[in-house]
Amino acid sequence: MTLIDSLPGGQVSLDIVQVQYPFDVSFLEYPDNESDSVVVYFRGCDFECRGCHNSGLHEVVPNDKSAKFFSQEDFYEELKSMCVKYRTKKVVFMGGDPLAKRNRYFVKEFLFNYREEFDIAIYTGYSRIEVLQMDVRFFKYLKCGQYDETQKQISGKFDSHFVLSSANQEWCNNHFEVLSKDGIMFFE
Numbered sequence: 001m002t003l004i005d006s007l008p009g010g011q012v013s014l015d016i017v018q019v020q021y022p023f024d025v026s027f028l029e030y031p032d033n034e035s036d037s038v039v040v041y042f043r044g045c046d047f048e049c050r051g052c053h054n055s056g057l058h059e060v061v062p063n064d065k066s067a068k069f070f071s072q073e074d075f076y077e078e079l080k081s082m083c084v085k086y087r088t089k090k091v092v093f094m095g096g097d098p099l100a101k102r103n104r105y106f107v108k109e110f111l112f113n114y115r116e117e118f119d120i121a122i123y124t125g126y127s128r129i130e131v132l133q134m135d136v137r138f139f140k141y142l143k144c145g146q147y148d149e150t151q152k153q154i155s156g157k158f159d160s161h162f163v164l165s166s167a168n169q170e171w172c173n174n175h176f177e178v179l180s181k182d183g184i185m186f187f188e
Contacts, residue, residue: 014105017075018043018060021068023082028157029092030121031141031171031179033187037090037121038082042107043067044100047125051149053165057096072106076114083118094123099136111138132176142176145169153183161186 020041030037045058052058061067070078083089098107099122111120115138122139124131125146136142143164151166162171164183171180179185 015109016069016071017103017106018064018067018069019075020057020066023078025082025086026092029094029123030090031143031157031162031185031187032090033157033159035090036086036088037092038079038086038088039092039094040079040098042093042095042098042100042103044102045095045097045125046100047097047146049125049147049149051152052147054095060102072110072113075110080117089117089119091118091120092123093120097125098122099124099126099131099134104134104136108134108136111136128170128172128176128178137174140174141179142172142174143169144172151183 020043024039024041025036026039027036029039041054041057043057043060079091083091093107097103119140121141121143122136123143126134126144128142128144131142131144145166145168148166148168151168153163153165153167155163155165162185164171164180167183169183170178171185172178
C-alpha cells in the first residue's frame with residue numbers, strides 16, 4: 001500500500017497511521033504516580049462524543065503540518081528515540097482514538113511486535129467488552145468508554161488517584177480487570 005491509500009477518498013491503509021507530531025511528554029496521562037510518559041495522539045475516531053476535547057483529531061488531514069504519517073518501523077524508531085531521551089518505557093496512545101477502525105490494525109501489530117519494549121496505556125472510546133472482542137492485547141492499561149458530557153467530572157492525576165473525564169469511563173489492566181469505580185482509579 002502507498003501513503004496515498006491512507007488518505008480520505010482512498011482506501012484505508014492498514015500499515016500507516018497519522019499522528020500529531022512531534023510526540024508529547026507528560027506526567028499527567030499515564031495511570032501511575034511515578035514518572036513521565038511519551039504521549040502519541042492518533043488521528044481518526046469512530047465516535048462523535050458531545051463535548052469532546054480533541055474533536056480536531058477525528059479525521060485524517062492530508063498536508064497538516066502538525067501531523068505526520070508513520071509506517072510501523074518509523075513509528076517505532078521515533079517512539080524509541082523519545083523514550084530514551086526522556087528515560088521512560090511508559091507510553092500513552094490517545095487521540096482521536098488509537099483503536100478507531102483506521103488505526104486498529106496498526107496498533108494491534110505494534111503492540112504485538114514491540115510488547116517487551118514499552119508499557120503502553122491506550123485511551124479509547126470503545127467499551128472494555130468491545131476491546132476484548134477486538135482481541136487487542138499486549139497493553140499495560142486501557143482507558144475505555146466514550147466521553148459522556150452528562151457524567152462530566154473534573155479530571156486529573158493526584159498523589160493517590162486518577163480521575164477520568166466522565167464517571168462512566170473505566171481503567172482496566174491487561175487482563176481486562178476493571179481498576180476504577182465511577183471513573184476514579186486509586187494507585188496501589
